[in-house]
Amino acid sequence: MVPPGNKAPGRLEALKPLAVVDIGSNSVRLVAYEGLTRALTPIYNDKVLCGIGRGVATTGKLNEEGVERALSALSRFRVLCDLLKIKDVHVLATAAARDAKNGREFLAAAEKTLGAPVDLLSGERESRLAALGVVSGFYAPDGVVGDLGGGSLELNEVHGGRLGKGVSLPLGGLSLMDMTGRSPKKASKLVRDAIAQIKGLDQLKGRTFYAVGGTWRALARLHMHQRNYPLNVMHGYIIPRRDAEDFVSLVERVNAEALVAIESVAAARRPLLAYGAVVLEEIIRRARPNQIVVSALGLREGLLYERLDAQERKIDPLIQAASDLNILRSRAPRHGWDLCAWTDAFMRSTHIDETKNEQRLRHAACLLADIGWRAHPDYRGEQSFNIIANAAFVSIDHSGRAYLALATSYRHMGFEHDVSPQLRMLATPRLLDRAQLLGAAMRVGYAVSAAMPDVLPKTPLVCRRGKVVLKLPREFAPLASERLANRLRQLGRLIGREPDIIIE
The missing domain is CATH 3.30.420.40 (ATPase, nucleotide binding domain)
Known part of the structure; x- marks a missing residue:
């Protein structure tokens, strides 16, 4: 890589x-x-x-x-x-x-x-840029993008990098407030009649609705605070359809000032919450998406994504952001790339199934593994965890964030310490297992290489004949210490293999 x-x-x-x-x-x-x-x-x-x-x-x-x-x-x-x-x-x-x-x-x-x-911008152009913002900020997006502003609602289907033909409707929060004399109940009928004419929403059933715009972000922030959600990152926040149905119904019925955690929403935006809820409720009722996902990227980011050439658009923004942090904060940035290739060979030898998305997450974790080295050794795991969990990453969901943060904390602290049980709950069981496996492998890799480049290519880690084998060239034989053996033994336990260090 x-x-x-x-x-x-x-x-x-x-x-x-x-x-x-x-x-x-x-x-x-x-x-x-x-x-x-x-x-x-x-x-x-x-x-x-x-x-x-x-x-x-x-x-x-x-x-x-x-x-x-x-x-x-x-x-x-x-x-x-x-x-x-x-x-x-x-x-x-x-x-x-x-x-x-x-x-x-x-x-x-x-x-x-x-x-x-x-x-x-024309309505169609506004719809296109909002959809491109979602394309730029999500890994393989699939569904419909909705950008709710003060004056209009733009809708556009997205599948990977492909867009549909966008539409623009006069259903913005301020417009609805004006047209209905500040009556969310009247707004509901107006929205229902307008949404009924949009045939593109028929393709949304069982897929994702990507919510763009300040009013919908405010609704999601309110939902996040009411749940006492452990990660204060809006991009990629997921609200399952059934949960969203109940929540928007509540926001419509209740005076905004009476809602729990309303202080998390700016006072000037609170009057628009009910209208944002009305629009979202009708989209859910009509289209039946399986989830609502919040996008912090929209019009502005779509414009800049459009300016990139075709080659640059193909670059993975998660890997690029991790590479930036690696360059800025690691002892030897090239070591992070060595670690990517080293763990590539290790994972292939285990025959453990790994999806393309899981591979890119592992590569990002390898690039981020040493960004906390300037901290005191007792706090490197905790500091790295906090930086990664809250970094301005895109093209990653919250489960993936938890994986990145946990893998790096395990690399520093082992598995005896749990930095954040709450955040750990965001990771799927499969990603939690992979974070432990990668953390254990990185503990072996750093003990061998001292975070210096060009060492890991000489010290391959592979699984064969029921063993996990670390090969060391003769000049590195003194590295075969009890400390290294213990780390290799810990890795072996995770995958059910006996450790073995071979001096070549």
């Missing part, structure tokens, strides 16, 4: 920062990124809930107070981009500016304030 081509050592220093400004119906946001790569790393994130789309559905014009707030935010964003030395700024505008009579006037003022041209 070799590092992603655009992430070799030195590439990180060559990245040029860029930014995307998203002028939505409810919020105006600036996100600055370290550079245009397959694994985007935000370096600055700022948002203002302006509500420029409030009233557009009934008056046809942008909200005056919201426009003032938006222009003020854009003025600040321009200064921030100058401070960050960003010259590559992309500005997107969506439903409110698209639908309002005075939308063009506002966009002209926005361009002047920000000093950059504004791309006014």
Whole structure:
């Protein structure tokens, strides 16, 4: 296995920062990124809930107070981009500016304030970019992407990297609030009639609905806090269909301020929760997905993914992000790649079934195995665990996150210590078993190599004739210590094989 081509050592220093400004119906946001790569790393994130789309559905014009707030935010964003030395700024505008009579006037003022041209997206284009954001952030996505904003709802089918023909509906939270006189009950009928016309949702049964947008993220955050969920990572958070049905029904019925853990949601967004729940409930009722998965990536990330060339799009963002951390924090980054190949040979010799996704998770864990080495030895396992569990990774679910964090903590601490029983519960039994197996193998590998490159290729670890065999060249014979033997014995117990160290 070799590092992603655009992430070799030195590439990180060559990245040029860029930014995307998203002028939505409810919020105006600036996100600055370290550079245009397959694994985007935000370096600055700022948002203002302006509500420029409030009233557009009934008056046809942008909200005056919201426009003032938006222009003020854009003025600040321009200064921030100058401070960050960003010259590559992309500005997107969506439903409110698209639908309002005075939308063009506002966009002209926005361009002047920000000093950059504004791309006014059509509904179909907005749908495509949101779906590309999901493609960029999930491993083999399959289902329908729904992006709920303040002014509109965009839907698009996704299967791997292939997209359907997107649609845009005027079912955003602010629009529904205006059209129904702040009545979620009236909104329910309006949403039902509109959703009934969308034939693409017939393909969603038994698949995944990917929820994009601030209102749905707020609903998911509320659900997460009510469950006392052990991982505070929104991307990839799963709500099973039956659970989602009960939850959105509750949000519709109850005053938002009375909901448990409502303080986890920004006060300005709480009035929109019921409308987000109405839309999600109708999609679930009509399409019967097996689960709702939250995406923290959408329009902005889809735009940047679209700018990548075909070769860069093929790069695995999880491996690229792990490679970045390996370069930045490990003693010898090349050792992480040696460990990938070393464990490849070991796993093949065990004849243990390993899926393509499990292999990529193992490779990511190998690249991350030494990122905590600068910490005190007593805390390396715990610190690595926390960094990995909460890192800004994409293309990985929460079970996979638990696997990565646990494998690295086992590599440092063995199996006697359990850093987080709660997070361990997120890993499937199969991945938990694989985390222990990889952690045990890495304990052998680090005892042999001292985290230095070009050693593991000379010391293969293989299974044969009922034994797990570590081969050492003659010059490495003194490494065959009791410590190494104990680690190999521990690995052997996990796979039911006797340990053997052979000096060649």
